[in-house]
Amino acid sequence: SAVISQKPSRDICQRGTSLTIQCQVDSQVTMMFWYRQQPGQSLTLIATANQGSEATYESGFVIDKFPISRPNLTFSTLTVSNMSPEDSSIYLCSVRTGRNTEAFFGQGTRLTVV
């Protein structure tokens, strides 16, 4: 298993600003993922962040809007840039410790854009 610490747990931000969310894992993991969960909705994968390579973004998500860093095997950040109220969501960090293992999740960051 993996223990994931995500910061901040919640934030209220002004439109047009940016917020960086941090994800710290208690062990080295190859695969880290960022998900978005819009109000009342399911989870949607934003991007896969593997150490040593550029993040891979899913359809509908772009690097300019959601830049990701992955400086080492235990840490990643997701930035939500130039925020609008439509970005109000829960953002979750997730990791897998191996190819055939399940995903573990952080507790999420609840973002409200006003």
Next chain:
Amino acid sequence: AQTVTQSQPEMSVQEAETVTLSCTYDTSESDYYLFWYKQPPSRQMILVIRQEAYKQQNATENRFSVNFQKAAKSFSLKISDSQLGDAAMYFCAYRSQQTGANNLFFGTGTRLTVIP
């Protein structure tokens, strides 16, 4: 893309009783994983149970068990002896076993209420 469908937006169960949450999925693949995750109000996604598609035997974890019907592409979750702490959103999820396939496809969730 694979799709996962949970047709029950809300379910309720009396404490100590049994409840079954439904999930169907659509895929052309033969090798994959299926999961049930629980999301309580704390927002933490917690793995409840997982099933490998190649295994015919249904997975069981204490009070949680699944009914995996591969031909019907059905993956229901049974919660026995329901407890107040079981109240949460439950998400069914699918992941391919193909190399490089990382995405978890989630259903829309079922909100479970446990009545004391």
